[in-house]
Amino acid sequence: MLKMKYKQLLVNYRNSARKIFTNFCYFLGVLLLLSCGSDSSKKETITEKTVVKTETTVSSSTKKIVFFGDSLTAGYGLDDINDAFPALIQATIDSLALNYTVINSGVSGETTSGGKNRINWVLNQKVDVFILELGANDGLRGVPLKETRENLQAIIDAVRKKNPQTKIVLVGMQLPPNMGQDYTNEFKTIFPQLASKNKLSLVPFLLKDVGGIPSLNQSDGIHPTVEGQKILAKNVWEILGPIL
Structure with a gap:
């Protein structure tokens, strides 16, 4: 009799264990399903945010034009x-x-040597168009023309090395005749020669229709007035405009 009761208890225990195990598996299955659904929803949300963020970045970006001069x-x-x-x-x-x-x-008073020394700092930002306007102070100080030419070439090389896709515009300059005819003539040729050698766009002469005209220059006879600056902008825009 005792033996039969023991067997019945064992059967009941096994049936109860199976029921508990079955319920546990069902609960675990539901839990996993909910978990997967939550994870999927989370991924979808993150993806949507990423797309929006990317579109915002692209739409707010602007290209940069750096005027590097004196x-x-x-x-x-x-x-x-x-x-x-x-x-x-x-x-x-x-x-x-x-x-x-x-x-x-x-930078007022800047020479090509000074420009060469600070160019890497300026190129820390992405530059799409680079306007190189240096050399006038070299000429007025009688800097050897070979040095001026080499410094300008070094600046061009630095820009190209940083980003070969940057478009470079070289701004030409001329000197008054009191610097000596030979020096003045050779100085004038530096800019078109460098532009040709490096395949750059060239503004032939920044001070065209302004240099030597008292009414368009300040009392020092060198720096343009407000009206003179408008003409400088026109001279540069004739070359820059089509590039943009």
Whole structure:
């Protein structure tokens, strides 16, 4: 009798264990299903956020134009930097709804040697168009022409090395005749020769229709007035505009 009761208890225990195990498996299956559904929803949400973020980044990006020059670029002597020709070119760009931002990197008194020394710092940012306006101070100080040419070439090389896709515009300069005819003539040829050698766009002479005209220059006879800066902007835009 005792033996039969023991067997019955064993059967009941096994049946109960199976029932518990079956319920546990069902519960575990439901839990996994819910977990997968939650994870899938999470992934979908993350993906949607990533797409939105990427689209926002692309739509807000603008290309950069760096004007790398001396006091003519910096707008020396003007009451408002917005009267300098780089800022006037920005105004033209904005009026045409072009996706470019102008950065004025002009330093008064800058020589090609000084420009060569600071070019890597300027190139820490991505530059799409690079306007190189240096050399006038070299000429006025009588710097050996070979040195001026080599410094300009070094700056061009640095820009190309950083980003071969950057478009470079070289701005030509000329000197007054009091520097000596030979020096003046050779100085003038540096810019078109470098432009040809490096396949660059060239502004033939930044101060065209401004240099030597008292009414368009400040009292020093060198730096353009507000009206003079408008003509400089026109001279540069004739070359820059088609590029943009």
